[in-house]
Amino acid sequence: METGGGKEAAVRSMAVGAIYKTSTKDVGTPGVLRMVRSVPPSPSPPPPHAFPPRVRASWADEDKFSFTPIDPRSSVKLNVGFRSIKNQLLAKVDASKLAPPPPLWKLCKDKGGGYLFVLGNVANREKCREFVARVLEKHQGTVPPLPKVIPEDPTASTGSEQLSVERRKKLLLEDSDLRKLHMRFIPGNVLQESEFWERRKHLLDDDANNASKQRPGLKNVMHDVRPLADGWTNTVTFTTEIIHQIFAEKPAVYRAYFDVVPKKISEKEFWKKYFRAENLVRTKNIAAAAAEAAEDEELAVFLKSDHILAKEAKLKIKQVDPTLDLDADAGDDYIHLLDHGILHDGSKVSIDTDGELAWRTLSQDLNRHAAVVLEGGSSESYCSVADDSIHERLAKVARMTEIEDLQAPQNLQYAPLCIKDPREYFDSRQAHALRSLGSSSDVNKGQDYSLSTDDVFCRLMYQVSSIELHKLNCHADHSNVALKVINELDQMISRARRCNLRNPHGNLLGRLPLRTQDELMDHWTAIQELLHHFWSEYSITSPVLSNKVYIAKTGPKDQGCNDTDISKSADIDDGLLVAWIRCIIGAICDLQDIKESAQPDLRHEISQLVKPMTQALDAAFSYDLEQQQESLSPGTNPTGFEPRRKSSGLACR
Amino acid sequence: MTSSHSKLYSDDVSLVVVVVDTNPFFWAEAALPFANFFEHLVHFVNSILLLNHLNRVVVIAAGVSSCAYIFDSSDATAPGGAGVAATFDKTKHKVKEFIDQDALATKGNSSVDSNNAASLLSGALSLALCYIQRIFRSGTRHPQPRILCLQGSRDGPEQYVAVMNSIFSAQRSMVPIDSCIVGTQDSAFLQQASYITGGVYLKPQELNGLFEYLAAVFATDLHSRTFLRLPKTLGVDFRASCFCHKKTIDMGYVCSVCLSIFCKNQKKCSTCGSEFSRVMPDLNSMPDQSK
DSSP states (O other), X not given: OEEXXXXXOSEEEEEEEEEEESSXXXXXXXXXEEEEEEOOOXXXXXXXXXOOOSHHHHHHTTOEEEEEESSTTOOOOEEEEGGGEEEEEEOOOOXXXXXXXXXXXXEEETTSOEEEEEESSHHHHHHHHHHHHHHHHHHHTSSOSSOXXXXXXXXXXXXXXXXXXXXXXXXXXXXXXXXXXXXXXXXXXXXXXXXXXXXXXXXHHHHHHHHXXXXXXXXXXXXXXXXXXXXXXXXXXXXXXXXXXXXXXXXXXXXXXXXXXXXXXXXXXXXXXXXXXXXXHHHTOHHHHHHHHHHOHHHHHXXXXXXXXXXXXXXXXXXXXXXXXXXXXXXXXXXXXXXXXXXXXXXXXXXTOOXXXXXXXXXHHHHHHHHHHHHTOOGGGGSOOOTTHHHHHHHHHHHHHHHHTTOOOOOOOOOOOOOOOGGGGOSOOHHHHHHHSOXXXXXXXSOOOOSOHXXXXXXXXXXXXXXXGGGOOOGGGOHHHHXXXXXXXXXXXXXXXXXXXXXXXXXXXXXSOHHHHHHHHHHHHHHHHHHHHHHHHSOOOSHHHHHHHXXXXXXXXXXXXXXXXXXHHHTOOOHHHHHHHHHHHHHHHHHHHHHHHSOGGGHHHHHHHHHHHHHHHHHHHOOOHHXXXXXXXXXXXXXXXXXXXXXXXXXXX | OOOOTTOEEEEEEEEEEEEEEOOHHHHTTOSSXXXXXXXXXXXXXXXHHHHOTTOEEEEEEEOSSOEEEEEEGGGOOSSSHHHHHHHHHHHHHHHHHHHHHHHHHHHHOTTOOTTSOOOOHHHHHHHHHHHXXXXXXXXXXXXXXXXXXXXOSOOOGGGHHHHHHHHHHHHHTTOOEEEEXXXXXXXXXXXHHXXXXXXXXXXXXXXXXXXXXXXXXXXXXXXXXXXXXXXXXXXOOOXXXXXXXXXXXXXXXXXXXXXXXXXXXXXXXXXXXXXXXXXXXXXXXXXXXXX
16 A cells, blocks of 8 residues: 655655565565655755755655564564665466465665565565666666656656666766766665766756757758659658758748648649649650640749749849849740750750740759758748848949048058068978988089089188278167167067967876876865765764774775775764765775876876876865864855874775 | 186186187188177177286187188287387287198198198197197186187098197196187087086077177186076087098997997907907916926
8 A cells, every 4th residue: 555645745655564584595584674765855055065965865864664564472573774785586376376476675775785575466566666666766866856847747757767877878878978877886885876976967958048049950862852653643651841841942832831721722732733743744745735725824833934043044144243244144044945954854054945944954953952951941941031122232323432532541551571581480490401411412502502612712712802991880779770689589489488388288187098098087076976966965063973994094004995994993984974884984095096107207207197087085084173173164165075083094005 | 616726826817728720711701801800809808808918818820721820919019109010010920821821731742632621720729728838838817718719611530639738738637618609500529628627619590790799608717607697509419430441420330448429340459459350268277387
C-alpha cells in the first residue's frame, strides 16, 4: 500500500507485510515493512554564507525503511536509511512450478551484506521494487532530485528524464576530459550524478537550446520531380518541401497558386496542371502544349515564361551602373532571345521555338536555384522587388552625373606608399645563412669580382689617399640618419624581445613533456571538481571536524590510507566524508609522486606547477575559527578557495 | 663562463681590438666607399678613447693575403691638435703600406681567386688574441678586452678550422667577439663567433649611419652591457665546413677522436690519424697470454 496524498505531498510512504530473514536459511521474522521517501522541497535561494551545513544531504536522509515485527517481544527491528543501500536484488519466481519459491527481495548495502525480505506475492514485491528504485535513482542522480515542476503526465516526465540522460551520454561521448572526470568520481561514489551534472547545466541546456534555434535551410540540390509512368498514368510524388522550393524558384507559380486556389480549382487540380505543364515542356511536346495552353488558362500560365522573374531581372539590370557594358550578360536574362544554352536533358535550345513557351536553359535554372538557396528561401522572397528601386536608380544616375561633371575630388585621403622591409616579417635570419657560405651558386652573388686584382687595389689605394684629416665630417649632423638608426635598433631589440616571449620554453607548462602536461592538467581538473563539491558539502566548520580530519590525515601511514583506518582513527561515521578525505589525500599523494618521478631538469618546473594545487588541497583541510565567523556574517562573500591563515600540515606517505 | 681570479679587471676600462676588413675586391663594389667607412671608424675610435682615459684601441687590418696592426692607441704621440694629426698621418701611412704589401702578397699567391676572395679573418683574430694575451701577461691590472670585427666580404670556407679555433680560444680567454657586417651578406663565422663568445652581432641597414650603430651598440664596456639590452641575433647558422674539401655541409661524418668533420666516409682521419674501418679483434678468440 502506498500513500502519498496529492501531487504536492512532501513525503511518500509505503507499508507492506513481509518476513525479514537474516539469511536464506533463516526462518524469518514476520512483520511490517514501512518505507518512506521524501520529495524534496521547492528550490529556495541559498543561505548567505559560504559553507551551508550539508543542506543538500538533510532531506535525503528522510528516505528510509523500517521493519517492525508483529511479535512485540522480538528484538528484530530495523530502521535503515536508503543512503546506505546500494541496489536491490530479486529472486526469480517460476509460477509454473507446483511449489514456486517465495518472492525474495534483498536490499544490498554498499559495504556488503543486506536485508532479505520475503513478501506476500510478486505484485507486492514489484511495488516495493519500484518504490526503492525511485529512491535509489534519486540518490544516484539519474532522475534530478529537485524537479521544478511536478509533471502531470508521467510519460512526459519520463520523456524529459530520458532526454536528459541521452544528453549526458552524448556529452560524455564527445568530451574525453569530461568522461575521465566522470569515471574518476562517479563509480567510486565520491560524487553523485546530480552533483556532477549540476555544475554542467549550461552544457545540457546549450545542447537543448542549440537544437531548437537552428532552422534548416533550403537544400542546395535542384529537385526535378519526374512522374512515375506505368503506361496508363503518370504519378508524381512530392512533399511540402518541394512545394516550398517551387514557390521560391518560380514566383509566377506562387502567384498563380494564391490566385486560383481554392477559388477556382482545388489544390490537387492545381498541381496536376503544373506537373502536366512541366511534363509537356520536358518532352518538348510543342503541339500538345500549345493546344492545352489554348484551352486551359491555368496551364498556360505554367507554360509561359515567368513574368515576375523577368521583371526582377529588368529591375536588376536597371540598377547596374549605366556606364557598364552588359552585352556579356545578355544571354542570362529573360528579356533576350534564347539562342544559346542547353536544356535539362542536354539538348541545345533550337532557335525556332515557340516564343510563348518557357524554354528555360539549365544555366538559368541553376542560377535561379542558387539565388534562392543563398537568400534562404523565405516566404518574403517570393514576391518581386518593389518599385521604389527606381528612386535608387535615379539617385545613382545623379551621382554618376556628378562625377562626370569632373568635380574636384572630395578630400580623398590616402595612405602614403610604404614598402616595408620583408625581413621584418620573418623571425629568423637563417635564410641569410644559406647565401653566406661558399656554395657555387652564391659565388657571383653580392660582389662582382670581375675587376682585376691590380684595379681593385688601385681603387682602394686611391680611396685611402683621399682621406684627409681636415675633411673628416662630423656625421652627428646627419640627424635624419641618426633617427633612422635609432628606430631600427629599437625595432630590432623589440623584435628579439617578442621572440623570446613567444618562445615556448619560457612557459612553465610548455617545457614539460606532453605526457606530463596532460597528467598535470587532468589532476588539476579533478582537484577543482573535488574541491568545488567539498567546499559546498563537507567544509570544515567546527573544531571537532577539523580535529577528526587532522587525525585522519596523520593516520596510520604504514598501512596506507584506507577507509577503515581513517574512520576508525578519526571516529568518523560518515562514509562519504571518509571518501572525500581519501580522495583529497590521494590527490596530494599523486602530486607528490609526479614531483618525485620527474626528470631532474624538469623537477623545478613541475614543483612550481604542483605547488598551487597542493596549497588548494591543504586549504580544504585547514580550519580557521575567526575566519569562519567572519565569513558567516552577512555582507561577506567569501570564495571557496580563500587562503587560510592557519593551514594544517600535510602528512602523506 | 666563470671569471678567472688571476686576472684583475677594471670595471669600465676596455681594450677594444678592431679588425677592419680591407679586402679590395669588396671595397671596389661596396655601397659605402672605403673613405667614408674609414671616417666612421676614426670617429668611433675617438669615442672609445674619450670614454675613459685608460681605454685602449688597437686596429688590425685584414687583407686578402695578410694582416697587420695599423693602429695602437698606446703608441699615440702627445695629446693635442698636432698629436692627433701626427697619429692620423701615421695610421694612414700604415694603411697604405699594408695595402701595398697585401697587393704584392695577393699577386704572388696563386691560390687567391679574384672571384671568391675572402678576407683573412682567421689571421686577424689570431693577431688580436695574441695581442690580448700579451696585455694579460704584462701586469696585474688589465682592461677588459673585446674584439670588434668590421667585415664586409664573404666568409672563406677554407678558413673554417682556423676561425673556429680562434673562436674557441677567445671563449677560453673570456674575450667576447662583436661583429658588425658592413657588406650585403651575413657572415656565418662571425655569427658563431658572437654566439659562442657572448658578443653582439649586428648587420646595419643604414650604412651612412655606421658611426651611430658603432656608438650605440659597440662602444659600451662589458660591465655596462649587463645593464643594457643590446640587439640579439634571432638565428645563427651553425653549419660547418668539411675538413677535407672546405665545403659547407649540413650533414657529414665526425671523427670520434678529434671531432674533425668530413663530407665523405673515409678510412682514416686526416687530422688525428685514427682509422675508421679497423675491425676490433674478437677478445674471446685471442689466446690467453697469462697461461
